[in-house]
Amino acid sequence: TTLSVDTSTPVITVNQPQNIIYNSRRIPLDVVVSENVLLSMIINEGREQRLCSSCDAESRIVTLNDGNYNMTFIAEDGAGHRSNNTIAFSIDANPPKITKTSPAKDSKEQSLVNFTVTYKEENVQQVTLTYGLNASDPLTALTVPLICPSGTNMKCSIVQDLSVLNNNNVEYFFTIEDSAGSMDISKITTFSVDASAPIFLSILEPTMMVYGTRNVPIILTLSEPVTLKASVNGARQRVLCTKCGAYNKSLSLRDGEYNITLEATDPSGFSTGALIPLSVDSTPPNIIKMFPRDKAATQGIVNFTVIYTENNLQSALLKIWNQSNLVTMPMVCQSGTKQSCSLLVDLSAFHGITVNYQFELGDVPSTAQSKIQTLTIDNMPPIFTLFSPINASAVNGTSVPISFLLDEKAMVTMAVDADAAKKLCSSCDTYNAKRTFSLGNHTIIFTAEDKVGNSVQSQIAFTVQ
Numbered sequence: 001t002t003l004s005v006d007t008s009t010p011v012i013t014v015n016q017p018q019n020i021i022y023n024s025r026r027i028p029l030d031v032v033v034s035e036n037v038l039l040s041m042i043i044n045e046g047r048e049q050r051l052c053s054s055c056d057a058e059s060r061i062v063t064l065n066d067g068n069y070n071m072t073f074i075a076e077d078g079a080g081h082r083s084n085n086t087i088a089f090s091i092d093a094n095p096p097k098i099t100k101t102s103p104a105k106d107s108k109e110q111s112l113v114n115f116t117v118t119y120k121e122e123n124v125q126q127v128t129l130t131y132g133l134n135a136s137d138p139l140t141a142l143t144v145p146l147i148c149p150s151g152t153n154m155k156c157s158i159v160q161d162l163s164v165l166n167n168n169n170v171e172y173f174f175t176i177e178d179s180a181g182s183m184d185i186s187k188i189t190t191f192s193v194d195a196s197a198p199i200f201l202s203i204l205e206p207t208m209m210v211y212g213t214r215n216v217p218i219i220l221t222l223s224e225p226v227t228l229k230a231s232v233n234g235a236r237q238r239v240l241c242t243k244c245g246a247y248n249k250s251l252s253l254r255d256g257e258y259n260i261t262l263e264a265t266d267p268s269g270f271s272t273g274a275l276i277p278l279s280v281d282s283t284p285p286n287i288i289k290m291f292p293r294d295k296a297a298t299q300g301i302v303n304f305t306v307i308y309t310e311n312n313l314q315s316a317l318l319k320i321w322n323q324s325n326l327v328t329m330p331m332v333c334q335s336g337t338k339q340s341c342s343l344l345v346d347l348s349a350f351h352g353i354t355v356n357y358q359f360e361l362g363d364v365p366s367t368a369q370s371k372i373q374t375l376t377i378d379n380m381p382p383i384f385t386l387f388s389p390i391n392a393s394a395v396n397g398t399s400v401p402i403s404f405l406l407d408e409k410a411m412v413t414m415a416v417d418a419d420a421a422k423k424l425c426s427s428c429d430t431y432n433a434k435r436t437f438s439l440g441n442h443t444i445i446f447t448a449e450d451k452v453g454n455s456v457q458s459q460i461a462f463t464v465q
Contacts, residue, residue, distance in 0.1 A: 212365025
């Protein structure tokens, strides 16, 4: 009997899988061995799995998830000799999926266009952008490669200068191919290139002026549909209209100084602006009081005074007239709350005459007039006629009669010798009374003052015996 010794190791031939990328999760196994062996395999350093015992070939289908794999086949013959063969391959069973592209359909873009694609693909092999006036025409369309990452919900962008296509419609689409050769192509999207900013064709309102109303009109036209915004004194912008080529409405403002900034932005993002300074003064001057009071009498030099509120006072006038004359005099007055403004006027020539007067205050948009008041001019002192005692006379007895007459009512005081003056009457035009005096020589100073301040004095000396 001849004894044979097996000194050779098994030879493993792997027909499937191959060192490629599979686009299916069902992976074929086709392994041939040079002798009968115990055949097993290990996937990515996992546990060893038996395929067959005492066999020289094995074929089957295994199901795996997407990913990269190292599949090691191990053969062991009856003599204990072992050999292995490792095959590397990948599975990419999910084709690329484009979920979104931009620019959006029918949008308007500036000359520098940011093309963006959003997609799902774990094994990106190639991404291209194709665009032109006709993206389907390979002779005129331009195809540009992009370098994009793999992953889920990924974005990839490229900026292209389309200034040569200004005022034209442009078509584009993206193509994504994975490592397994699967691809996805986005639908063709059309947008337009707009490389010029909008123009304000006219701004009729507002203008650089003072408005007498809080509703300030905005009336304008533009060269193209825009989003129109307004900002007041640098505050946050408010949208007035969208997709509008004209605007005709009012902006509500309180009284004050304003800088109105208008900004028009077209769909491609170009903007143009206008700055208009203006003021709002919707409150006319408020005349609170005026002096002299109505139906008053006054001396010839008259202090005319008006008390008012006006924060933007532009003019102040005093008008004085009678049946035959009208005098208009400007006044220099300040703006503010409860301001007082006066003007001295010499009306001595109008003694005994009743005149009318009125104040007129103006801001830029409006004028306020006071009510008409009357004033009687009295610049002559009272006529004082003393009947008793008589100057340089001698009076018998200490009870001395005091008697006088005035041509108008007045306040009369009497100062005896060096004593202080004492009031005889507050408003009288005649007086008859007795006063007690001591024996001897006396001096009396009578003072009569009318209601407007005109006064007269009369001094006498007499003797009581």
